[in-house]
Amino acid sequence: MDIGAVKIQIESDFQNIGSAVSLEELRLKYLGRKGIIAQLTGSIPGLKKEERAAFGQAVNALKKRAVSLIEEKEKSFADSLNGEGAVSRPADIGLPGITQELGHLHPLTRVIDEICAIFMRIGFSVVEGPEIESEYNNFTALNIPLEHPSRDAFDTFYLNNRLLLRSHTSPVQIRAMKAHKPPLAIVVPGRVYRPDAVDASHSFMFHQIEGFMVDKSIKFSDLKGALEILAKAVFGQEIKMRFRPHFFPFTEPSAEVDIRCIICNGKGCSVCGRKGWLEILGAGMIHPAVFKHVGYDPKKYTGFAFGLGIERIAMLKYGINDIRLFFENDLRFLRQF
Numbered sequence: 001m002d003i004g005a006v007k008i009q010i011e012s013d014f015q016n017i018g019s020a021v022s023l024e025e026l027r028l029k030y031l032g033r034k035g036i037i038a039q040l041t042g043s044i045p046g047l048k049k050e051e052r053a054a055f056g057q058a059v060n061a062l063k064k065r066a067v068s069l070i071e072e073k074e075k076s077f078a079d080s081l082n083g084e085g086a087v088s089r090p091a092d093i094g095l096p097g098i099t100q101e102l103g104h105l106h107p108l109t110r111v112i113d114e115i116c117a118i119f120m121r122i123g124f125s126v127v128e129g130p131e132i133e134s135e136y137n138n139f140t141a142l143n144i145p146l147e148h149p150s151r152d153a154f155d156t157f158y159l160n161n162r163l164l165l166r167s168h169t170s171p172v173q174i175r176a177m178k179a180h181k182p183p184l185a186i187v188v189p190g191r192v193y194r195p196d197a198v199d200a201s202h203s204f205m206f207h208q209i210e211g212f213m214v215d216k217s218i219k220f221s222d223l224k225g226a227l228e229i230l231a232k233a234v235f236g237q238e239i240k241m242r243f244r245p246h247f248f249p250f251t252e253p254s255a256e257v258d259i260r261c262i263i264c265n266g267k268g269c270s271v272c273g274r275k276g277w278l279e280i281l282g283a284g285m286i287h288p289a290v291f292k293h294v295g296y297d298p299k300k301y302t303g304f305a306f307g308l309g310i311e312r313i314a315m316l317k318y319g320i321n322d323i324r325l326f327f328e329n330d331l332r333f334l335r336q337f
């Protein structure tokens with residue numbers, strides 16, 4: 001290949017160039033891995049010894065020239081796009097914009113926020129705890145002995161090293177009471193786990209809110225007062241509430257709390273199973289054995305605790321008949337809230 005001829009060729013090629021696309025073609029033609037410069041360089045070892053140095057220098061000069069021609073052309077193309085040479089186009093303000101879809105809160109998050117806000121207004125703090133718990137915090141410290149049948153109701157998924165997925169938010173009671181001295185007024189929202197088969201009213205994972213208050217001379221009437229505030233704020237001022245005696249290992253006395261059915265107003269319907277009442281939560285006075293586990297003196301302190309299922313409240317509040325809808329991420333469902 002004759003270097004002189006290549007030199008002339010380069011100059012004329014770049015002179016006649018018309019666009020950035022053909023600039024790229026020329027770059028490949030001269031500077032590409034199999035381009036002319038590479039071929040020239042590759043031919044050096046075949047030359048006579050005394051010719052090599054001069055030939056190499058000539059190839060180098062050629063390469064430099066090609067690089068500077070490319071840079072020159074690139075700059076002139078860029079200038080013509082930005083500068084006076086560019087075709088001026090007015091912005092088309094009639095074009096539709098690019099819309100960002102606005103998200104919103106999940107119905108369960110709404111109910112959690114609403115209930116937390118109700119209790120914050122009457123002086124409660126919101127505290128959260130880990131979903132992986134010790135067997136001790138989830139059972140033993142809450143007066144649920146290892147071999148007791150009451151443990152079945154709070155069964156869960158077990159991990160290694162006596163750890164498990166918490167089956168209620170109550171372990172956070174233990175954590176909070178161990179970390180702080182009374183007076184305490186705390187609500188605990190969070191996920192809990194139970195090995196339930198999934199159907200319209202059961203899920204292996206659901207949400208609870210736990211609330212508890214400990215101080216000197218906290219009475220059952222304080223519990224009733226707090227729950228009345230909750231029920232009226234969530235379901236309206238007219239709502240009626242009733243307490244039924246019940247058993248929970250961690251409270252004594254214990255009660256299940258019903259509201260007058262909001263669908264049939266107490267007449268009896270399919271939602272309330274013809275009873276006219278809907279169970280919404282469990283509650284009671286904190287068991288002295290629980291206080292002993294956290295180092296509180298049961299003679300000095302009393303307290304109440306309650307726990308409710310968020311899904312249950314959301315289903316009643318919004319008239320949802322299948323718990324699975326909350327977790328399927330179907331936008332047709334979620335957009336309604």
Ligand SMILES: [Zn+2]
Pocket residue numbers: 261262263264265266267268269270271272273274276277
């Ligand atoms: Zn009813």
